[in-house]
Amino acid sequence: MIKKSLTFFKGPRSFILFAMVTGVYLLPELCYAQVIDTAEKVKQLRTVEVNEYRITKQSLSPTPLQLLTAADLKRINSLSVADAIRYFSGVQLKDYGGIGGLKTVNVRSLGTNHTAVFLDGIQIGNAQNGQVDLGKFSLNNLEEIALYSGQKPELLIPAKAYASASSIYLKTRVPEFEKDQNKQLDLNFKVGDFGLLNPSFVYQQKINNQLNANISGEYIHANGKYRFRYTNGVYDTTAVRNNGDVERMRLQAALFGKFKNGKWHAQAYSFLSDRGLPGAIVANKFDYTQRIWDRNFFVQGSVEKQWHNQFSVLVNAKYAYDYLRYLVPEYVTLDGFLDNRFKEQEAYISVASKYKVNSILEFAYVSDYQYQTLSANIYRFAFPYRNTFLNVLSSSLSINRLNIQASILSTTVVDKVRVYSSSGNKQVFSPTVMLSSKLFKDNDLRLRAFYKDIFRMPTFNDLYYTFIGNTLLNPEYAKQYDVGFTYFKNFKNQKFKFVDVQIDAYYNRVKDKIVAQPGANLYRWIMYNIGLVDIRGVELNAKTAFEVFPNLILNAGLSYTYQKAIDITSKEEESYRDQIPYIPKHSGSFLGKLDYKNWHANYSFIYTGARYNQKANIIYNYMEPWYTHDAAIGYDFKFRKQKLGINAEVNNLLNQYYDVIPNFPMPGRNYRLTLNFTI
Numbered sequence: 001m002i003k004k005s006l007t008f009f010k011g012p013r014s015f016i017l018f019a020m021v022t023g024v025y026l027l028p029e030l031c032y033a034q035v036i037d038t039a040e041k042v043k044q045l046r047t048v049e050v051n052e053y054r055i056t057k058q059s060l061s062p063t064p065l066q067l068l069t070a071a072d073l074k075r076i077n078s079l080s081v082a083d084a085i086r087y088f089s090g091v092q093l094k095d096y097g098g099i100g101g102l103k104t105v106n107v108r109s110l111g112t113n114h115t116a117v118f119l120d121g122i123q124i125g126n127a128q129n130g131q132v133d134l135g136k137f138s139l140n141n142l143e144e145i146a147l148y149s150g151q152k153p154e155l156l157i158p159a160k161a162y163a164s165a166s167s168i169y170l171k172t173r174v175p176e177f178e179k180d181q182n183k184q185l186d187l188n189f190k191v192g193d194f195g196l197l198n199p200s201f202v203y204q205q206k207i208n209n210q211l212n213a214n215i216s217g218e219y220i221h222a223n224g225k226y227r228f229r230y231t232n233g234v235y236d237t238t239a240v241r242n243n244g245d246v247e248r249m250r251l252q253a254a255l256f257g258k259f260k261n262g263k264w265h266a267q268a269y270s271f272l273s274d275r276g277l278p279g280a281i282v283a284n285k286f287d288y289t290q291r292i293w294d295r296n297f298f299v300q301g302s303v304e305k306q307w308h309n310q311f312s313v314l315v316n317a318k319y320a321y322d323y324l325r326y327l328v329p330e331y332v333t334l335d336g337f338l339d340n341r342f343k344e345q346e347a348y349i350s351v352a353s354k355y356k357v358n359s360i361l362e363f364a365y366v367s368d369y370q371y372q373t374l375s376a377n378i379y380r381f382a383f384p385y386r387n388t389f390l391n392v393l394s395s396s397l398s399i400n401r402l403n404i405q406a407s408i409l410s411t412t413v414v415d416k417v418r419v420y421s422s423s424g425n426k427q428v429f430s431p432t433v434m435l436s437s438k439l440f441k442d443n444d445l446r447l448r449a450f451y452k453d454i455f456r457m458p459t460f461n462d463l464y465y466t467f468i469g470n471t472l473l474n475p476e477y478a479k480q481y482d483v484g485f486t487y488f489k490n491f492k493n494q495k496f497k498f499v500d501v502q503i504d505a506y507y508n509r510v511k512d513k514i515v516a517q518p519g520a521n522l523y524r525w526i527m528y529n530i531g532l533v534d535i536r537g538v539e540l541n542a543k544t545a546f547e548v549f550p551n552l553i554l555n556a557g558l559s560y561t562y563q564k565a566i567d568i569t570s571k572e573e574e575s576y577r578d579q580i581p582y583i584p585k586h587s588g589s590f591l592g593k594l595d596y597k598n599w600h601a602n603y604s605f606i607y608t609g610a611r612y613n614q615k616a617n618i619i620y621n622y623m624e625p626w627y628t629h630d631a632a633i634g635y636d637f638k639f640r641k642q643k644l645g646i647n648a649e650v651n652n653l654l655n656q657y658y659d660v661i662p663n664f665p666m667p668g669r670n671y672r673l674t675l676n677f678t679i
Contacts (some may be wrong), residue, residue: 056500058541059486062403062436062448063150064090064504066541066559070173073139075593075602077630077649077672079190079198081145081170082134086606087589088147089539089559092582095660096278099194099222099246103135107166108149108508109535109565109583110478113456116164120172120254120265122300122316123160125346127372127386128324130459134168136271136296138250140188140200141216143173149506150450150480153405153434155364156304156314158350159390162366162409162432165454165478165508172267174256175204175212182206185679192672194244195223212256220248228665229657230281241665243276243288266301280663289330295323298346309356316350340378347371360399366392374460382464383418386457401438407431413457423463423471428455448504449483458514474512474529482506484539497545497553508535513580530615531569533580538562552596560588567615575615582661584609584625602632602649613662626658626666634674643678 058065066088068076078084082103086093092106104112113130116123124132146169152161161167177184183205190198200218207213224244230237254267272295279288298320306312321344328338352366373385394407409430415422434450458473484504491497510533543557565583567575579585586609594601607627614621634647648671655669 056488056543058502059444059446059488059500060436061148062153062405062434063148063450064448064482064484064502064539065149066147068145070143073142073145075600075632076591076604077602077632077651078139079672080135081137081139081142081168084139084145085134085147085168087557087559087591087604089541089561089588090149090537090563091147091561092584092587092608093660094582095666096664099135099196099220099224099244102131102133104131105134105168106582107147108480108506108537109533109563109580110165110480110508110510111476111513113459113476113514114165114454114478115168116160116166117168117170118161119170119269120267120300121158121161121169121302122318122348122350123158125320125348125370125372126322126344127346127460128322128342128344128374129461130456136248136250136273136294137170138200138218140186140218141173141202141214141252143171145170149504150434150452150482151432153436155362155394155396155405156312156352156354157366158314158316158352159366159368159392159409160350160370162392162394162407163390163411163430163454164456165452165480172252172254173202173204173214175206175214177204177206187677187679188674190672190674193670194226194667195221196672197221210258214252214254214256216250216252218248218250220246222246224276224278226667226670228668230286230665239281239286241278241667242286243290244278246273246275248273248275261307262303262305264301264303266299268299269297271296278664281665282663289328291325291327293323293325297321311356312354314350314352314354316348316352318346318348320344320346320348322346340376342374342376344372344374360397362396364392364394366390366394372460374464378465380420382420382422384422384460384464385416385418386460387414387416388412389414401441403436405432405434411455415457415463417464421471423458423473426455426457426475428477430454444486444488446486447483448486450480451482452480454478454480462514473514476514477511479509480506481508495547497547498543500543502539502541504539506535506537506539508537509533510535530567530580532567533565534568535563535565537564552594555593555595557591558588559590560586562586575617578615578617579612581613581615582611584611598636600634600636602630604630606630608660623659623662626656626660628656628658629653643676645674645676647674647676648672649674 058067068084073084076084076087082093085091085105090108094104094106096102105115106112107115117132126132148167152167186202188200198220202216205213222245224246226241227238228241230239249272252267252269254265257264274293277288277290277292279290298318300318302314302316304314324342326340331338348370350368352364354362354364356362368390370388375383389412391410392407396403396405411428411430413426415425430453432452436446436448439445439447456476458475462473463471482504484502487501489499513530513533540560545553545555548554563583563585565580566577567580568577570576588607590605592603605627609625611623612621613623630651631653632647632649634645636645650669650671652667652669657668658666660666
């Protein structure tokens, strides 16, 4: 839904004048809105807020796209990006419990490492284990979260955006100001169960007409203690989860600039975290003492320039430094407690260029270079460093209602180590083809399809971690096929506002799939290859809105995923044609939003079907389905020209005890209260 403020003269002539100026013919009876008389009675001016439901980016995209806007993020019961991602179809969130527990995402059963995470168009890297903890990223400064299966259907993007099977794009809020406004401050304070204290702020400043600034910060403190039910097959008891405490601080500053036929942005990001690692509840062991400290810092920027509406250039650059310390007091070595410390550095630059031949044909060439290094205080550590070169040649052809995009990606990886032996070098060529067609001229029914061949290298931990890493571990190759339909219909001047439907069928084939499973704790992993995996699935996403009564609007969204992801490595193996670990056949979610004047209420339901936690699909490895109900109610109002809001939410309404990962129990019913103040 798009909201516009229009000012025009009262009377029939006003609509004729408005149509002449804007080219949009709008009948008075189609403006279902609240009309507010202004103070200028002499001119008889009116300000009218027009609510329009237009075709969405999701329906227009040639690759499956799921999107949560800033307005959506405010409404759902989510504390981090990881919580919000749960509402997307085809997504399995690996959550190890509590606010501080590790949270990673798996899209269409391809694995966490096949999902790239981008912040303002530049990838968030992790050469150590390839997994981005989405629980680290807050929602209070985000404009939108977008999930693309395949790749983002644009040409002027970094080569990194071509180099993953799916992508999550986090977009920082770009400062926007009303007339005569040059600054804004948003203050939030959230409290809740598990000792949660979460103050945050976003400050936006208009420096001049070409330059804006955005500064945001956040602090999270929680003791992480919650009750859970535990059974060992004989006894059933209720215990309290411990060592799940967390203390986090984030500070982020960004500049957004504009110049003739171009724009730029730069930002600095720092994140500090001190948390306990809640271990697996096994053999009546409830108490753990592992600690982990994170220190993450990066600076990044981009510049985009266009010449004569034909030639465009985009330059991205980034430097990142990550420090991680892992302490296990109860594990004693010859040198004392196990106290591992890792330092990772990354330098990255990307240059993308696009040339528009004419109105139907475009070409682009992109080149990326990335340097990553990892050091540690571990016995017999290899001290690896990696040079990655990515080059892409892509094109786009648009004829009438048909659009076809094609690209070829060259990936060259040069691994070296200071001691011992490396895994060697790799070069792979990966093609992608996408198409989108509007089937009928006067009907928004669209066909979309894509084919993508992608490759990923094992991470530093996979290859070089002492006693665990294996330099003989095979790289992972994946082929993706997708075909789907989108449909959008806007019902003007009716109770039923719109319907937006997306349905996609997909087939993925993965060779030498790398599967990661936690060992005795969250930091130690067991890595192994599954020779061949066959993945077939269907995704359905539907949204609609209905005016129940005047001023009472109901928005509803439904997502459903069916997936059959089986191991077809060898007929001789016991797990042949078994569902691979942690992948349910059925999953889905429902999100309902009710708006009445200044009041708003939400209800959400998330379901994950039965699955297995090991390769063999036997009863011992079976995990029961789980589902949660969440609800919230809020009220927004003005006080002395300032905006205030209060929101109360309850999560896991029915107090269901469940595990996403076996032996890592999730919280039961819990409450949160949020206060918002905008100056």
